[in-house]
Amino acid sequence: MLERAREAEVLTKALPYIQSYYNKTIVIKYGGNAMLNEELKMAVIKNVILLSCVGINVVLVHGGGPEINEMLKKIGKESKFVDGLRVTDEETMDIVQQVLCGKINKDLTALLKQGGGKAIGLCGMDNGMISAQQYAPTKGIGRVGVITKINPDVINHAIKGGFIPVIATVALAEEDGGAYNINADLAAARIAAELGAEKLILLTDVRGLLRDKNDENTLISEVKVSEMASLTAEGIVQGGMIPKMECCVDAVRRGVRRAHIIDGRIPNSILIELFSDEGIGTMIL
Numbered sequence: 001m002l003e004r005a006r007e008a009e010v011l012t013k014a015l016p017y018i019q020s021y022y023n024k025t026i027v028i029k030y031g032g033n034a035m036l037n038e039e040l041k042m043a044v045i046k047n048v049i050l051l052s053c054v055g056i057n058v059v060l061v062h063g064g065g066p067e068i069n070e071m072l073k074k075i076g077k078e079s080k081f082v083d084g085l086r087v088t089d090e091e092t093m094d095i096v097q098q099v100l101c102g103k104i105n106k107d108l109t110a111l112l113k114q115g116g117g118k119a120i121g122l123c124g125m126d127n128g129m130i131s132a133q134q135y136a137p138t139k140g141i142g143r144v145g146v147i148t149k150i151n152p153d154v155i156n157h158a159i160k161g162g163f164i165p166v167i168a169t170v171a172l173a174e175e176d177g178g179a180y181n182i183n184a185d186l187a188a189a190r191i192a193a194e195l196g197a198e199k200l201i202l203l204t205d206v207r208g209l210l211r212d213k214n215d216e217n218t219l220i221s222e223v224k225v226s227e228m229a230s231l232t233a234e235g236i237v238q239g240g241m242i243p244k245m246e247c248c249v250d251a252v253r254r255g256v257r258r259a260h261i262i263d264g265r266i267p268n269s270i271l272i273e274l275f276s277d278e279g280i281g282t283m284i285l
Helices: 001-020 038-053 065-074 090-114 153-160 186-193 225-233 241-253 269-274
Strands: 023-029 057-062 119-123 130-134 144-148 163-168 170-172 179-181 199-204 258-263 282-284
Touching: 001 186, 023 038, 023 186, 038 057, 038 065, 038 090, 038 163, 038 269, 057 090, 057 119, 057 153, 057 186, 065 179, 090 119, 090 170, 090 179, 119 153, 130 186, 144 170, 144 186, 153 163, 153 186, 186 199, 186 258, 199 225, 225 241, 241 282, 258 269
Parallel strands: 023 057, 023 199, 057 163, 119 163, 130 170, 199 258
Antiparallel strands: 130 144, 170 179, 258 282
16 A cells, blocks of 8 residues: 555656646657667656657657667678768668668567557658758768758657657758768757757766766766856866767757756666656756
């Protein structure tokens, strides 16, 4: 009986948050260990379905680096990176497209369906959802794109139909109508901005922005856009956290109310962030 009372209390405490997010859009970038660990993956799937069931419009944007690496390894092709971006020749682009738009996207859509959700798998090429031009042609990294435009029509149509859009970040190349590989964090940020989302949530493999990168107890819970330059100059924002923080700042500047970098290694981290005062991870506002 005591356990049931606690469960009821949790639901009661969540009610004001559910009411505040009702019919609003939240964009979640799904990646990292939460995609590889089956227990964490199912927790994310259940969290997304729950949010959808209580009237929150969830858009799930995903990457798939580890599975792309594995597929390239199978065909004897080495994964190479320049400035943190995957070198994407024509053959690699074919693999990226097959893995992201095919296997991962459809597997996630199927899991959401099996869990009782209503989901539809999409990719950035659908109706020109994500248009891009080649990123830094002189760097020789091939079919890596920089986003030039987001067309949200397909996403909005899916949301209005009660679907959870599951989006693979392969873009339509403006130059030749082919495909470009797009960083999933950047794509999620631009999609969130175009949709006028209430929140952008990036699932990562760290607690958030740390004042000391070697000490998880030094989490910075809140960062204002105006503080970004000084935090970078001090070396607090560094390495792989730089592009994540930059895309969150960009999203907020483009109209997203809040952006969050949270630890996807913690089960139900999405619900903890949304339905508690304390939240989890780092919030950019």
